[in-house]
Amino acid sequence: MTAQLQLANVRNELIRLEETIIFGMIERSQFRRNDPLYKPGAFGDALGEESLMDFLLHESERTYAKVRRYTSPDEHPFFADLPAPLLPSLQYENNPLVPNTINHNERIRQVYVEELVPLICLPGDDMQYGSSAVADVLLLQAISKRVHYGKFVAECKYRSGPAAFDEAIRQHDAGRLFALITLPDVEEKVLERVSNKTRLYTSELDALPDAAFVTPEKASRVYSDWIMPLNKEIQVEYLLLRRA
Amino acid sequence: MTAQLQLANVRNELIRLEETIIFGMIERSQFRRNDPLYKPGAFGDALGEESLMDFLLHESERTYAKVRRYTSPDEHPFFADLPAPLLPSLQYENNPLVPNTINHNERIRQVYVEELVPLICLPGDDMQYGSSAVADVLLLQAISKRVHYGKFVAECKYRSGPAAFDEAIRQHDAGRLFALITLPDVEEKVLERVSNKTRLYTSELDALPDAAFVTPEKASRVYSDWIMPLNKEIQVEYLLLRRA
Numbered sequence: 001m002t003a004q005l006q007l008a009n010v011r012n013e014l015i016r017l018e019e020t021i022i023f024g025m026i027e028r029s030q031f032r033r034n035d036p037l038y039k040p041g042a043f044g045d046a047l048g049e050e051s052l053m054d055f056l057l058h059e060s061e062r063t064y065a066k067v068r069r070y071t072s073p074d075e076h077p078f079f080a081d082l083p084a085p086l087l088p089s090l091q092y093e094n095n096p097l098v099p100n101t102i103n104h105n106e107r108i109r110q111v112y113v114e115e116l117v118p119l120i121c122l123p124g125d126d127m128q129y130g131s132s133a134v135a136d137v138l139l140l141q142a143i144s145k146r147v148h149y150g151k152f153v154a155e156c157k158y159r160s161g162p163a164a165f166d167e168a169i170r171q172h173d174a175g176r177l178f179a180l181i182t183l184p185d186v187e188e189k190v191l192e193r194v195s196n197k198t199r200l201y202t203s204e205l206d207a208l209p210d211a212a213f214v215t216p217e218k219a220s221r222v223y224s225d226w227i228m229p230l231n232k233e234i235q236v237e238y239l240l241l242r243r244a
Numbered sequence: 245m246t247a248q249l250q251l252a253n254v255r256n257e258l259i260r261l262e263e264t265i266i267f268g269m270i271e272r273s274q275f276r277r278n279d280p281l282y283k284p285g286a287f288g289d290a291l292g293e294e295s296l297m298d299f300l301l302h303e304s305e306r307t308y309a310k311v312r313r314y315t316s317p318d319e320h321p322f323f324a325d326l327p328a329p330l331l332p333s334l335q336y337e338n339n340p341l342v343p344n345t346i347n348h349n350e351r352i353r354q355v356y357v358e359e360l361v362p363l364i365c366l367p368g369d370d371m372q373y374g375s376s377a378v379a380d381v382l383l384l385q386a387i388s389k390r391v392h393y394g395k396f397v398a399e400c401k402y403r404s405g406p407a408a409f410d411e412a413i414r415q416h417d418a419g420r421l422f423a424l425i426t427l428p429d430v431e432e433k434v435l436e437r438v439s440n441k442t443r444l445y446t447s448e449l450d451a452l453p454d455a456a457f458v459t460p461e462k463a464s465r466v467y468s469d470w471i472m473p474l475n476k477e478i479q480v481e482y483l484l485l486r487r488a
Contacts, residue, residue, distance in 0.1 A: 016274070019445065023267050030260070046330035056311060063303040067296065067374040086290035087373070129331070130311040138382075200444055201263065 007096055007159070010152045013074075015193075017146045021227075022198050022219055024139035029120045029213040031132040036125070038113045043129075053113075056133045057140065073097050076148045078105040078140070097151050100241050102234055108144050111226050112136075116143075119222070120214050146227055150234035157181055158239060169242055177236045187228060195220040251340055251403070254396045257318075259437075261390045265471075266442050266463055268383035269364050273457040275376040277365045282357045287373075297357075300377045301384065317341050320392045322349040322384070340399050344485050346478055352388050355470050356380075360387075363466070364458050390471055394478030401425055402483060413486055421480045431472060439464040 036042035040051045047055040061077050064070065068085035070077045073095050117136075157180070158165045168176040198219035280286035281296045291299040305321045308314065312329035314321045317339050361380075401424070402409045412420040442463035 016271075019267060020271070023263060026260075026263070043331055052311065052331075056307060059307040059310075060304075063300060063307070064374070064378070066303075067300060067377060069374045069378070072374075087287055087296075130308070130313045130316075133311060134308070134313070 007152065007156045010149065010156055014146065014149060014153075014190075017142060017149070018194055018197060020142040021139065021146060021222075022194065022201055022214070024135065024142050025116075025120050025214045025219060025222070026202065028117070028132065028135040028139055029122075031121065031128045031135065032124045032126040033117055033121045034125055034127075034129055034132045037129055037133050037136065038117075052129055053133045053136045057137050060137050060141075074145060074149065074152070076103045076105055076144055078109060078144070096155050097238075098155075098242050100151065100238060102148070102151065102237050102241070104147060104230060104234060105144050108147055108230060109140065111230070112140055112143065115226065116222060119218055122213060143227060147230045148234060150231040151238045153231070154181060154235035154238045154242075157235070158242065165239060165242075169239060172240060174236050174240065177239050178232065181232060181235045181239070187224075190228070191220045191224055194223050251396065251400045254393065254400055258390065258393060258397075258434075261386060261393070262434075262438055262441060264386040265383065265390060265466075266438065266445055266458070268379065268386050269360075269458045269463060269466070270446065272361070272376065272379040272383055273364045273366075275365065275372045275379065276368045276370040277361055278369055278371075278373055278376045280369070281373055281377050281380065282361075296373055297377045297380045301381050304381050304385075318389060318393065318396065320347045320349055320388055322353060322388070341395050341482075342399075342486050344395065344482060346392070346395065346481050346485070348391060348474060348478060349388050352391055352474060353384065355474070356384055356387065359470065360466060363462055366457060387471060391474045392478060394475040395482045397475070398425060398479035398482045398486075401479070402486065409483060409486075413483055416484060418480050418484060421483050422476065425476060425479045425483070431468075434472070435464045435468055438467050 037052045040049055040054075041047075043052055050058060058079050061070075061079050061082055064075075065077065065082035065084070066086045068087050069075050070082065071085060164180055165177070168180060195216040198214060198216040202214060202216075284293055284295045284298075285291075287296055294302060302323050305314075305323050305326055308319075309321065309326035309328070310330045312331050313319050314326065315329060408424055409421070412424060439460040442458060442460040446458060446460075
């Protein structure tokens with residue numbers, strides 16, 4: 001079992017993903033929105049029915065599938081039709097999660113294209129389609145990982161006091177589970193940290209007009225409005241699946 | 245022509261790449277050296293003659309080639325046998341560079357595997373082959389971009405005072421060109437900035453034993469010992485090609 005999947009390391013992994021996500025946003029924000037990226041058929045027949053972003057994401061996942069990325073319980077593909085791993089399977093013997101197939105990537109992609117890109121990118125088109133789509137893929141994959149880490153977070157919370165959870169699970173009480181997993185102080189701290197890190201990481205870039213489009217406020221909004229709610233949805237869904 | 249390729253934006257682009265490289269190193273350093281990644285055949289026949297890292301790098305470049313990444317004068321592939329772009333060619337009408345085929349990626353890959361990975365990763369094997377190789381590919385591509393930006397840097401320096409360069413170019417005097425492009429004050433500032441940024445970006449990670457393996461000293465050594473000398477080599481080579 002890998003250190004990354006041990007419950008003791010969940011917090012560290014979440015902190016590390018903040019860097020990846022903040023930098024991913026800064027990277028993407030240097031390009032315009034470039035709407036054609038997200039429109040199937042915008043680049044002719046060569047990409048089939050897929051948008052350019054989906055095409056790149058799909059190709060990336062095909063590659064990653066071959067090196068067994070999606071056999072790890074902390075990775076979730078956006079596409080279902082991926083090739084089998086070329087490498088022999090790793091044993092995730094001590095996978096702390098209960099078996100589940102929760103995957104909210106469709107929703108994540110929608111929120112990404114419809115909300116996040118318009119928030120962090122200037123409107124318009126700069127023809128930087130390849131570079132923008134590469135940045136999209138990296139950022140989407142990081143956000144997907146962060147959101148689906150809810151499974152590990154939920155398992156941690158469950159193990160720290162199973163009794164209250166067991167009752168809510170038996171009663172299939174999603175509202176109660178939502179209340180149990182909600183820790184306002186912790187959420188406040190995450191938002192503050194994300195905001196501070198963004199201020200720090202963009203300070204050197206202040207001289208760059210195009211790159212200053214990710215502000216501390218926007219980064220913390222991405223967390224408060226999308227990443228954290230989607231993460232909590234997954235926590236509740238995971239707990240409902242958990243046999244009490 | 246894209247803003248990224250305008251000479252006025254070269255400095256900004258170099259600064260932005262520092263973030264990508266520092267974060268790439270932090271990301272890679274969370275995993276062990278994982279030497280089998282770099283050994284052809286270490287994972288059986290499935291990857292052909294390629295090492296796992298090369299396999300992933302090759303696949304990544306095949307994908308990127310399809311979205312015409314390598315038609316841009318600031319991108320350089322590691323592999324020559326890439327598919328043709330699926331997208332129609334972009335016009336790089338105002339490409340400021342003279343035509344050239346300078347590509348030092350073979351050397352960059354060698355330095356990366358033999359020097360950089362041992363510097364920033366703890367020895368040993370943690371079986372995190374897929375994740376490590378993904379981090380390798382992203383970091384290698386960022387370093388390659390940074391090093392090959394030497395072409396743009398050289399062009400800037402040339403245009404700021406062509407007379408001295410023209411004479412050295414006519415005489416094919418690489419030593420003189422090297423002296424002309426060397427700006428010790430600027431280099432000192434870059435190293436200081438890289439060191440400061442690394443201190444900043446790892447401060448939140450101090451609690452993480454595995455992730456603290458990229459120190460400000462190591463990051464600035466990566467720049468002073470490898471990135472900057474390779475970049476300067478390319479500057480000289482580019483200028484020698486430049487018709488005086």
